[in-house]
Amino acid sequence: MMDMSRTAASQADYVTTANRGFAVGGPILELEEISLRFGGVNALTKISFNVLEHEIRAIIGPNGAGKSSMLNVINGVYRPQEGTIKFKGKRLTGMTPPRAARMGIARTFQNIALFKGMSVLDNLMAGRYLHSKASFVEVALQLPRARREETENREAVEEIIEFLEIQHIRKTPVAKLPYGLQKRVELGRALAAEPKILLLDEPMAGMNIEEKQDMCRFILDVNDHYGTTVVLIEHDMGVVMDISDRVVVLDYGKKIGDGTPDEVRSNPDVINAYLGVAH
């Protein structure tokens, strides 16, 4: 089950075991020639890449490179003018966020989008929305199915709470939590849906080193423990390079690099985009 694409040395701090719960498989998501325009602005130009099952795939790039647009295309917030998206080999059309969620694509947002009036527990329970089937009448009369479902959802949520080490804040309204914890709760809500693919939009933005390391550990654990495929966006190269299997680099809406962290790091176009070209 050894994953060859990881460089052991750079991950020593984060990876708990050399073995990983799920070996990287075939392509689960394929993006082909995606172009997205807003009016006359080209947000994305002919971008193609794939995501393999169980891998951790990063999308990096400087500000305004089109990273968030890319994520928004994947879960149906934006519809690209050109290009196709395939999920498990099937071509997707007319994608919307709720449809993406039903297919098993969960996400977090760059500017945390939690249900601020609700407690941590309720936020995670909301994440179980698609796992609730009982009808209005069944809930009203507390029929067996409604009660069983409530118990199952509750158990699933408790497991995630334990997993993310947020037991102590489970009843706290999320608006009262510090930023780093809110990010963790948002990850928890996405996990509560038991997604196949997890899209993380700058999960480490605005965090201090310690919080970043925690978040890295959780992302690796999620991938290892649940086999969740992770697509994450980062602005900052450092930490992401350590936890990703493969990295796509965008700049001005175009793909300028794609490969393992080492390949990307030595790619001259990427170096130019990040450090500027010497004139």
Added chain:
Amino acid sequence: MSDFNFFLEVLIGGLLSGLMYSLVALGFVLIYKASGVFNFAQGAMVFLAVLSFVGFMELGLSFWAALPVTIAMMVLVGMATERFVLRPLVNQNENTLLMATIGLAFVIEGVAQLAWGVDVRRLDLGIRDEPMPWLADNFGIFVSELDITAGVVAAVMVAALAVLFSTTKAGRGLRAVADDPAAAMSIGIPLQQIWMLVWATAGVVALVAGMLWGARSGVQFALVLLALKAMPVLIIGGFTSVPGVIVAGLIVGATEKLAEVYIGPYFGGGIEGWAPYMLAVLFLLVRPEGLFGEKIIRRV
């Protein structure tokens, strides 16, 4: 008749009409929770619903035939409102949405009167507006049968809505949509379906409220003013709280009747009309989020 019995009679009468206020206010809460809109057209929807119901009966439909037809019509009105008024205004600020619902109120009132005329109608539900014999004989308390029936119907509706909001899938979805639409969609909650459900339910609530009020005071244009009666209930109960408006409805109902009977004479009577608003102003001073409203938390 003893003073205490008289007090009970006034109190019960007040609580029963209070339940009916709760019902009207729930129509507001439903929509406010889901889309953050204060639906100014709720009163107009009450008017349209009951006027159409009476209208269908005048066309020859029986009570039990007119009921589903009117319910279907109100569901359609609710869905159309979502589709043609709210959806194009998605992400606009709440003042814009409020203005849209004010406009909608005029449209609905106009259409209702254009279709069914402007005469005051009587709605006979076949329940006598006379004291219930059992209560009168055993306890010496005189409360109208119509009031009791209306109270019971309102209580059942309110209870059903409370369940709908609490732990059902739709209720969870609704709370999530109200809190953060983008996040709600990302966890698979279909925004537009939830909105349609909410507006359709608000339409049905409007019909029931309209029938209860119409049976008591006639089916007439004044029913649109019920929306104003719901204001103090909403302020006291909190715009987002189902249990809040239930309790607040009871408080408002009891307060206005008791105030009228016991304090009214000092002011020359007629204080029923404004006593609830005074109470609402007091609440605004002391507890602006309402009895059970969500505390407004702001991080600085």
